Amino acid sequence: MPDTRPIRPGWRRIFRTTTFRFTVISLAICALAASAFLSYIYVATVVEERRRTDQVIAREAENIVNLYRRSGPEAVSARLVDRAERNRAFIYVLTAPNGQKVVGSIDSPPAGSAKPTPTWLNFSLVSPGMAGNSPGRPVRGLQQTLSGGEVLFVGFDVGDDQAFILKIVHALWGAGALVLALGLAAGLQLSRNVSQHLVGLTNVVATVRNGNLSARAGVEGSPDEFHDLAKGLNQMLDRLERSMAAHRHAGDAIAHDLRSPLTRLRARLEVALCDLEAGQGNPEQALSQALEDTDAVLKTFSTVLAIARLQSEGDVPSAMAFDPAPLVSDIADLYEPLCEDKGVQLASQVAEGLTLRGNQEFIAQALANLVDNAVKYTPSGGGIMLRLRSRASGDLEFSVTDTGPGVPDADRSRIVERFVRLEGSRNAPGAGLGLSLVAAVANAHGGRLELAEGPGKIGDHGPGLWAALILPADV
Amino acid sequence: MNILIIEDDIPAAEAMARGLMDGGHACVHAPDGESGLATARAQDFDVIIVDRMLPKILGIDLVETLRREGDQTPVLFLSALGEIHDRVSGLKAGGDDYLVKPYAFAELIARVEALSRRGDMGSVVTQLKVGDLEMDLIGRTVQRQGQEIDLQHREFQLLEFMMRHAGQAVTRTMLLEKVWAYHFDPQTNVIDVHVSRLRSKIDKGFERPMLQTVRGAGYRLDA
Structure with missing residues (x-):
């Protein structure tokens, strides 16, 4: 038994469709391209921004170390006080070899001096004015031990930078998610759309396969390729149906047209046979008459066939x-x-x-x-x-x-x-x-x-x- | 004449052979394309009768093969396919005549005999002569016993065909096909009227009639 159930478009079916598979593939390609693009943006903004900050910090630290070498710790202290006043974004801490803070805009950096020198530190700075549960301002800085045993920390409040970086990262994740979501939605919609068109055609084919030639695909809607396909299918079916009807008609016609002369011929032969058995009649004449009748039947047959062929083919051969x-x-x-x-x-x-x-x-x-x-x-x-x-x-x-x-x-x-x-x-x-x-x-x-x-x-x-x-x- | 019949319908082939043998010809029968081709290669025949639909090797392919091998024996195709393109493809393959089944014996025999004469027509003929009837193909004049006979264009063609096949029966269908190039059968027997008109021109006033009616077949021009 052939499957005669009409196929309905459904979401579950859509995942099996070719269109959906193509969508997933193109989506994967899209995602790959998008992640490459977004990675580039990430590197160009976030990484570059961090590098720049580090550079600024390192240069500042170097200046101070140079001053220390030239003029000693006092000059450095004075300089740091002056710098801290003028540029609040920088954070300085100078600790004496005994661990006593000499000068600094914060209490002290979180790590001890045991670490290799110089070393990068990241920490949160909780200001006294802030709420207790606030994470504080992120600070990044370079800590190093000077030749006299003092520990110098030069840091930078990267709170604004970090916020900016966070925004970019969020934006990148958002963009990626958006690309995927939109692609998936478009793919599903496309599959559903294509499926709906194809299901109409498939249903027509199924109906025709089961012997009903009168099924036709719907051709409403915009004149796209599905429209053309449906129209082509319908035209093909029209022609097929006409041709089948003509053939059926031709068959009926031939049967009808030949039955009566053949009946006549049969009757004539039967009569001749009866006459022959009864010892009367002229068998030779009956036979030649039968031959003539046969010729007439054959002539009729070829004419009916020629007419039927012309009618069913709808055009002429060797034109x-x-x-x-x-x-x-x-x-x-x-x-x-x-x-x-x-x-x-x-x-x-x-x-x-x-x-x-x-x-x-x-x-x-x-x-x-x-x-x-x-x-x-x-x-x-x-x-x-x-x-x-x-x-x-x-x-x-x-x-x-x-x-x-x-x-x-x-x-x-x-x-x-x-x-x-x-x-x-x-x-x-x-x-x-x-x-x-x-x-x-x-x-x-x-x-x-x-x-x-x-x-x-x-x-x-x-x-x-x-x-x-x-x-x-x-x- | 020596005739090869390649036909898979055995009763039809037997009937055909009998009809031809009654006419004084010798027949060899091959029931399929393969044995038909082998027989045609092995012996010389005057005419080969080939059914188009044969087992093993199709009639058309068989004739094409023979022609490729240089065998020029006249071939008469028999076919149940009577459409124009069937006929044309049969003649293109190297067939010399085409007869659609079913056919009358008289038709088959007349066509086979006509084919055997084809060899004579290879050389360029400028004059035809049958008994006291003479035809000049270049001057397009006809004389009987030296007396000019005025013929119209078709009458001339009709007589030319009959003179080329003098002594053989030619059927109405053959005349329609070869003289008029029509492959259909007019409902009224127009050909008879043409022949009787020709007959009145060539036989009237002469002691011995040349154009004979052959019962059940057609006509024959006797010397």
Whole structure:
């Protein structure tokens, strides 16, 4: 049993879709690119800022150490007091070798002098004015032991810098999260969107697979590629459905059309056999009659098949551009002796220099059928006009006009149908397929068969029939 | 004539062989493409009759192979496929004639005999002569017993075809195909009218009629 359940778009399904997989992949690439970009920003801002601060601190410390070397600890103390006054961002602490603070803007740096020298320190400085639970101001500084045993600490209040760095880091994390979230959301939405479109198409395919050719995809919405795909699918199904219907119709038609002559043939053979058993009848005649019947069945069969093929294919095989004038003259030439024998005048009027695209043989056959009909129904003394002209619309018109009894208005559309033969024509030869074939040839060429009254009543003749094969010209 | 029949439908092949043998020809039958090709290579035939749909090697491929190998034996294709492109592809492959199934024996025999004459047409002929009937293909004149006969264009072509196949039966379908190049069957027998018109021109006023009607087949031009 094939799965016939219609598929519905659902979130769980979406994770399995190709679109979603593509989204995840592109998202990963995006995230990689974003993290590279954000890392660069981090290095360019945060790391650079820290390096700059360290540089400033180191230079200040170096100046002081130089002063110490030149002028001794007193000069340094004086200098530090002066510097601390002027630049509050710097923090200085000078501790005597005995651990006594000599001068300093804070009590003392947190670490002892046991550490290797010089060394970087980071600590929080809690000011007396601050609340008890406040983390205090972050300080970073360089501590070193001077040649006289004093310990010098030069620090810098990096609270503002750190706040700035923190902001940047937060911003970077935020940007990263935003990229991921937006990408994921866009991906999910895209998958859902694509899925919804595809589910419609998949449902149509599933329905068709189960034998229902009438399913069609929805084509509303903007004319995007899904719209085109749905439209293409629908057109394909239309054509398939038409073709299937035509084939079914052709099959039915062949079965129908052959059943009666085959029944007749069978009956004839059966009668002949009975006669033979009874020792009467003429077996030779019965056999030759049966052979004739068989030929008639075969002829009908090939005509019905040709009509069915033309109808189902919807176009003609081996179409090419050609000048239709010789074709018309040849048909006139073929039928001229027959008309003369019958006492019917055949005239033709052929326009030159036209071009037609189609299958010459089918068109010749269609035209021959029209002339054949005309000859059949035109009494001696009448006339037939074979004409090729270009219509004002650009279409080509092959017409055959006769002066026979014509066809009443009401019957004209009916005689095109297969096997329809009007009262009074039952004794004329033919199976009633001639006009059906003409119509099939016309349709397959994108043209039509038109029937109208002939030239009208003239004495014993008329009103006649005007039958025209109208085909689009080659453009 | 020596005829090779390559046909997988055994009853059809037997019936065909019988019909041809009744006509005085010798027949060899091969039931598939492979044995058909082998037989065609091994012996000389006057005509090969090939079904298009054969087991093992398709009729078209078989004929193409023969032609590639330089075998110019006339080939008549038999096929249930009667569409124009089927016929054209058959002739393109190297077939000389194409007959759609089902066919009448008379049609098959007439076509096979017509094919056997094809060899004569290879050389350029400027004059045809059948009995006391003479045709000048360059001057496009016809004389019987030295008496000029005035023919129209189609009548001339019709007579030319019949003179080229003098002594052989030619069918209405053959005439339609070869003289008019139509491959459909007109509902009324227009060909009969053309032939009788030609007959009245070449036979009228002469003691012995040349253009004969062959019952169940068509016509024959006798010397």
